[in-house]
Amino acid sequence: MCVRENGSAGSVFQILTLSRGLRRLCRRSRPTPMDRTSEFLRVRPVGRFCPIGILLVLVVALTVFAQGTEPSQSHDGTRVDRARAYFGDGELFDQDGVRHRFVSDLLDKHIVLINVVYTECRDACPLITRLLGQVKERIGDDFGRSVMFLSLSSDPLRDTPETLKTFARKHQADHPGWRFLSAGQDVMKPLLSRLGQWPETPADHQSLLIAGNASRAHWIKIRPDATPDFIYAELQRVAAKP
Template identity: 50%
Template sequence: MGRFARCADYRTGSADYAAKTEKPCPMMSDLSRQTLLTRPLYFLDSSFPRRRESSIAVGLPPSSERQYLRAELIDVLQLSSLRHVAVGIVILLCVLSFSSAAGAAPSAQEREQRAQSYFGDDVLLDQDGVRRKFYSELLKDRVVLINVVFTQCRDACPLITQRLRTVRQQLGASFAKPVFFLSLSVDPEHDRPQHLKAFAQKQQADEPGWRFLTAEPATMHAVLKRLGQFQNQPEDHSTLLIAGNPATGHWLKIRPDSPPEAIAAKLQGLIEGP
């Protein structure tokens, strides 16, 4: 006869009719249907209990029907209350889990360890031929602005380098020192320290706090891949600027055509922290 109680046509009073139609009782929720599975099957019209004549009980004496149905409704209410309690418990557990996660924020030492593990400490060469460890000497304890260049570039690289010079001017004396500019070569096969030096001087960017960097191709490619800046052909390199504060774990990608004052403001935000 199906998995749950069905409605009888109270006009005919026929249980057989209900068994044939197999219509679910519209007045009963899924919860009440599940409750009724544990009881003798009975048929109930949607107007119960307002219309006594509309209900037909099967397997129960008439005098026991109202008491039985009242017990059924009490069971439904109790289960409904338990459901609300369960929902409340789930919400509380979610709140506690969120609070626990928020309270378990990584420490400064953990952030530093993660940053060093991710970026690595490959040895690069700057425009003066000085060996520089990528994380411990170029990133650690600094706010950095990173871009990629190659010295044979005749359009985007010189233009972006000039834009970055203007950004340094916008930062001013009080902010220029803690922001370190790193220009990484995407053409390490050609760009050696002397080539980077000539490029930096031509662009009037050979300044303290601005390093132009290269390395052996395999090393340079590994560094660029970690930054998402590697391309097989130098001409296909990205022009996006990458700004970050490894100490706080905050990193940004910035369009190079953004106004210099807007780029400077983002860098100042990284210095000051959240």
């Protein structure tokens, strides 16, 4: 099953270089173990094949969040509990050395946009970070309040609060609502695996974006070469899901 998603045309010329760079990365990327598991765990870019794993959409939708109900405070709590049971509630540290429980402190009460980075990355990670910076500008005052960006490290053996801070500052992404997160491999490996994002090596991580609303059990994938306007619209859709 191949999936095609196209971003809004409104900002195409603003991010033409970024989009081209991301598409080149898609063409160069090699299949990961998750890609090799099944032919239908892939995303096809316009006109070319790009092996981006979408395990989250299948596994999370079918196992954890499949029990849809009408929204209410009690149901929201139940859904967050299911997210906690699925993802675990491991403790991660951010670029300021502050510790957070993944579900209790970050997913609960927030719309989140998740991506995977590592601080020694020289190509995809800076491009994605710049793209998300443009999305942040569109969110405005809600950023850091109801909406958070979570950049999870694929290199927990090397990424420390200090290296995460340096990376965030270098790419103008050191904001209260944008947490660059890592932990021991015993925490990061199962967490990223649940997201379908654990790589064989840090450089093999996927560039797929994941938008989520744990209280509504709504999770979607977003292509990394989507425009900022399209990503912002998807976040609004996740937030509004009844």
